[in-house]
Amino acid sequence: MKAWILMLLALSLPALAQAEEGGKEEDVNKVAYVALTPPLVGNYALDGGPKLHVYKADVALRVTGAEAQKAVKANEPLIRNQLVALFTQQTMDSMSNVDSKEKLRQEALKQVQQIMNDETGKPVVEDLLFNNFIAQ
Template structure:
């Protein structure tokens, strides 16, 4: 290869890289992220005055789309955690004993999380709430 061709090609490579970084690149749809509340929530529930202490451990993930939504969830995580702790503390033993009641709790947790974020951010931000693990004793 002739030396002047190599120099010409080397000079063109940076311009090709800049052209690809321009507005022509398509990022595609926003990315879905499942953000886990760490550490898992642990606490007492069903404080009915009985002799036995009831304990829960909830590993919760929040489904969000896009970096702005993820940043909002991270920023308001202490408020979200507080809301979840209050919700779990209000539960009775019967409310956490069946699959249907756990699904109802999941739906209520999603609703309250969306309400908190709607109050703070002006939109619900969280699309879904999942119990990765829910242990009750």
């Protein structure tokens, strides 16, 4: 009876190993969205006028694979700093209409990819999404 159980276990081990390897391959190609939390909040269009202009941006970064996700998380403080610097430089026009916000999103993506390329040797981030973007 014990020999039969051992034989059954011996035959099932290669199948278990294959299942684990398949799971690792899936993780490599799995798309994930890394949310930068808390949202980015700050002032922009600092033209010296009496009115204070404020933005709030909920940003998510699209990556593929667990390694890319870890790389983004490891570099999140640098990414946040660069995005805050970019948003602070904006004007009322670049924060107010849809076309300008799309240009801002593309510039933010380009800058995040540059950071990741400098830090990891690969752009890593495939897309940058504004889940919510408010400018007043």
